Amino acid sequence: xxxxxFLALGVLIVxxxxxxxxxxxxxxxxxxxxxxxxxxxxxxxxxxNLDAMAANGLRFDRFYAGAPVxxxxxxxxxxxxxxxxxxxxxxxxxxxxxxxTIAQAxxxxxxxxxxxxxxxxxxxRGPGAPILASDARHPGRFGFDEWVSTTNFFDLxxxxxxxxxxxxxxxDSSEIVVAEALQFVERHRGGGxxxxxxxxxxxxxxxxxxxxxxxxxxxxxxxxxxxHYGELVALDRSIGTLRRRLRDLGVADNTLVLFxxxxxxxxxxxxxxxxxxxxxxxxxxxxxxxxxxxxxWPAVIKTPRRTHYPASTxxxxxxxxxxxxxxxxxxxxxxxxxxxxxxxxxxxxxRSKPIPFRFHNRAVLMDNRYKLIAEDLPRGKFxxxxxxxxxxxxxxxxxxxxxxxxxxxxxLLAWNATVNASVAGKDYPEGKVVPADPESIxxxxxxxxxxxxPEWSQRWEYASAIKAAGKATKKTKKKTKLP
Numbered sequence: 001x002x003x004x005x006f007l008a009l010g011v012l013i014v015x016x017x018x019x020x021x022x023x024x025x026x027x028x029x030x031x032x033x034x035x036x037x038x039x040x041x042x043x044x045x046x047x048x049n050l051d052a053m054a055a056n057g058l059r060f061d062r063f064y065a066g067a068p069v070x071x072x073x074x075x076x077x078x079x080x081x082x083x084x085x086x087x088x089x090x091x092x093x094x095x096x097x098x099x100x101t102i103a104q105a106x107x108x109x110x111x112x113x114x115x116x117x118x119x120x121x122x123x124x125r126g127p128g129a130p131i132l133a134s135d136a137r138h139p140g141r142f143g144f145d146e147w148v149s150t151t152n153f154f155d156l157x158x159x160x161x162x163x164x165x166x167x168x169x170x171x172d173s174s175e176i177v178v179a180e181a182l183q184f185v186e187r188h189r190g191g192g193x194x195x196x197x198x199x200x201x202x203x204x205x206x207x208x209x210x211x212x213x214x215x216x217x218x219x220x221x222x223x224x225x226x227x228h229y230g231e232l233v234a235l236d237r238s239i240g241t242l243r244r245r246l247r248d249l250g251v252a253d254n255t256l257v258l259f260x261x262x263x264x265x266x267x268x269x270x271x272x273x274x275x276x277x278x279x280x281x282x283x284x285x286x287x288x289x290x291x292x293x294x295x296x297w298p299a300v301i302k303t304p305r306r307t308h309y310p311a312s313t314x315x316x317x318x319x320x321x322x323x324x325x326x327x328x329x330x331x332x333x334x335x336x337x338x339x340x341x342x343x344x345x346x347x348x349x350x351r352s353k354p355i356p357f358r359f360h361n362r363a364v365l366m367d368n369r370y371k372l373i374a375e376d377l378p379r380g381k382f383x384x385x386x387x388x389x390x391x392x393x394x395x396x397x398x399x400x401x402x403x404x405x406x407x408x409x410x411x412l413l414a415w416n417a418t419v420n421a422s423v424a425g426k427d428y429p430e431g432k433v434v435p436a437d438p439e440s441i442x443x444x445x446x447x448x449x450x451x452x453x454p455e456w457s458q459r460w461e462y463a464s465a466i467k468a469a470g471k472a473t474k475k476t477k478k479k480t481k482l483p
Contacts, residue, residue, distance in 0.1 A: 021324055022297065023195040023255040024106070025181070025242070026077065026316065029235060030070060030118055030153055030205040033265015034290045035275025036232060043271050044218065045229050049240035053259065054294050057301050058344065062387075063293020064312040064366070065263045067359050068282050071120045073262040073313055074200065078102055078121075078142065080317030080337040084358050085422035087433070092152075092440040094123030094137050098332075098428045102317045103143030105330035106196045114184045115139040115147040117177040117200040118154065124443040126465045128154035128202060129456075132448050133164025144198070148180045151443055153205035155231075155461060172211055173202045174231070178238040182245050189251055199242075204231040206266070207461070225269050243296075254299045256323070260313060261291035278393045284362045284373055285393050300344050309348055310366055312355045315340050332427055334418060354408075356415050365412040372408040377416065382409060444469035 035042055039051045039059070066076025071091040072083030078101040079086050087096040103113045118128060122137040128150035131138045139147040140163065148162050157170045169176045181197045188195050210230025217233070218226035239259070246252035264287045265273025267280040279285030293311065295301065314337030321330060322339035338353040355366040363374040369388040375381045383396040384405045398405050425433035443449050444465055457466040 020254070021109075021111075021194045022299070023185070023189075023197075023251055024111075024320060025195075025197045025199065025255060025257045027199045027201070027239070027242075027257065027259045028074075028077070029201050029232075029259075029261040029292075030203060031263065031266055031281060032204060032232065032235075032261035032292065033273030033275070033280070033287070034261075034277060034292060036204075036265060036273050037292050040275055040292065042275075044221075045232055046217075047232070047236040049236045049243065050259065050292070050294070053239060053243060053257070053296050054304075054306075056298070056304050057257075057294055057296030058304070059306045060293035060295075060311055061306060061308045062310040063260055063291055064289045064310065064355060064357075065261060065291050066313040067357060068263045068279075068284055068288035069359070070118075070205075070262040072359065074119075074121055075099075076312070076314045076337075077198075077316050080314055080321075080331055080335045081422075082314065082336045082356055082358055082419060084419050085334075085336075085427065087423075087437045088121065090360065090440075091120065092123065092125035094438050094440070095121040095142065096433060096437065097137065097141065098425075098430070098434065099142075100330060100332040101142045102320060103139075103196065103198070105143070105317075105321065105326050106324065107143050107145065108330070109324055109326055110193055111196040112188045112191065112193045113144045113146070113196045114181065115144040115149055115198045115200070116181045116184070117149065117173075117198075118152060118202050119147075119149045119200070120152050122151060123438045123440050124151045124446065125440060126152060126442040126444055127207075127461050128152040128158065129443045129449065129452075129462070130159045130161035130166040131164070132161070134448055135164075138164070146184060148177070150202070152202075154202035155207065155209045156211070158202070158461070159456075159459075172214070172231075172234040172238075174235040174238040175241065177201065178242050182242065185246070185251065186249065189249060195251075195255075200262075201235055203235045204228045204266075209460075210234065221270065225271075228266070228269050252298060254297075256295065256297040256300075256320075258293075258295050258316065260293045264288040264291060276392065284357060284359060284364050286387070286391065289357065289364070295340075295344065297344065305347070307343065307347060309343055310351055310355060310368065311340055311343075312337060314355070334422070334427070354411065356412070358416065358419055363412055363416055365408050365415070367408060367411075370404055370408065372405070372412055374412060384408065442469060 037047045066073040069091045075083045075086040075088040107113045208227030210227045214233040215226045215230025218229045263281045274287035277287035279287035318337045319340040322341040357364040363377045365372045371385045373383045384398045385393045456462045
């Protein structure tokens with residue numbers, strides 16, 4: 001396929017005719033820390049396929065998840081907006097039906113769309129269960145034509161849902177979802193429509209369970225760490241399968257593939273997961289937010305390189321909208337991300353739009369080298385760090401740089417006020433949230449899943465959750481029993 005380029009106002013812009021629009025594949029690991037690649041210097045783990053992808057594309061030294069836990073980041077990928085705006089303040093909360101998603105926009109633009117793997121945007125908590133056809137917030141409700149999905153994390157030989165039909169799979173979960181996505185690509189590559197596929201892994205989220213051959217190299221580690229890294233071996237292998245098959249199908253050149261993780265690494269794994277950064281999953285320090293990030297698109301990124309330009313999952317939708325030429329109405333305002341399209345063609349000196357985050361009572365404003373953290377936003381407790389001089393965030397510069405601090409504090413507070421308005425539903429045409437945000441519950445408590453509990457209680461991934469739900473039910477009944 002041919003890509004036409006022209007120079008306008010000193011910026012290289014990629015102009016794509018309808019027949020030249022790229023296929024787009026978004027891949028995201030689950031709980032993979034910034035330090036968990038060999039290209040980022042991990043002392044034990046080898047990731048040859050991610051290394052090859054990074055060497056052939058645009059490798060980010062500072063790529064950030066939209067939040068330090070999973071569901072909020074997934075909401076930011078689909079909407080280009082900070083998670084709280086979308087009704088997803090933490091893990092296990094439901095994405096609002098009034099949001100506009102990248103899948104809906106691309107489908108309207110003529111793409112065929114598919115989701116494969118973890119969803120976790122339907123308000124259900126607990127280990128990943130097949131998403132039921134009756135689910136009011138299944139992937140199809142948000143623009144995906146096809147989906148083979150589960151509510152949350154999943155592992156070896158999982159149960160998944162194919163558009164509401166439950167199927168049992170055998171093998172490693174990473175290889176399973178990549179195989180499903182590749183079948184999707186093969187079915188549609190000659191159909192006259194470009195392809196949009198989202199592959200959201202369940203790896204390396206706990207509980208850890210790797211194939212024996214994948215964890216063999218980590219025999220000296222504690223079992224949890226060995227299984228954790230074994231899962232990443234399989235994930236990396238699946239990346240190799242994807243890249244190789246795209247080449248075999250003749251679609252790799254004009255397929256944009258993005259890989260990242262949904263939040264920072266886990267604290268209990270050794271060797272450590274965050275590459276020496278401060279904090280882990282759940283923290284708004286770098287270890288909780290900074291994740292591996294790579295974009296590979298051979299037709300456009302002809303000179304592979306490593307960039308220190310800060311980017312986030314909130315930038316994905318604006319970038320794709322820019323590349324494909326989606327109308328401004330395809331995105332719900334305000335958008336918190338910014339297009340990275342110019343960065344695909346050349347290096348940029350600095351980011352013009354800061355990256356904001358909000359998670360519970362904490363908030364962050366990332367403005368190139370400076371990062372302002374509100375450790376307790378309601379109480380006005382702030383800290384300012386220079387990430388170039390102090391990447392481990394050890395020295396608070398609030399007193400030393402009062403001008404920078406005051407500017408960023410004011411910007412963060414102003415942005416926070418707009419998020420509060422979004423939470424109240426002011427961004428929607430109705431001016432309110434309709435329907436109301438559902439309660440976040442464990443799927444074991446849902447009436448729709450009750451018929452499956454007896455059978456699923458025999459499965460290793462569900463047994464403890466179902467047992468715990470049974471105990472909780474008995475305890476509740478005992479408390480409410482009349483004398």
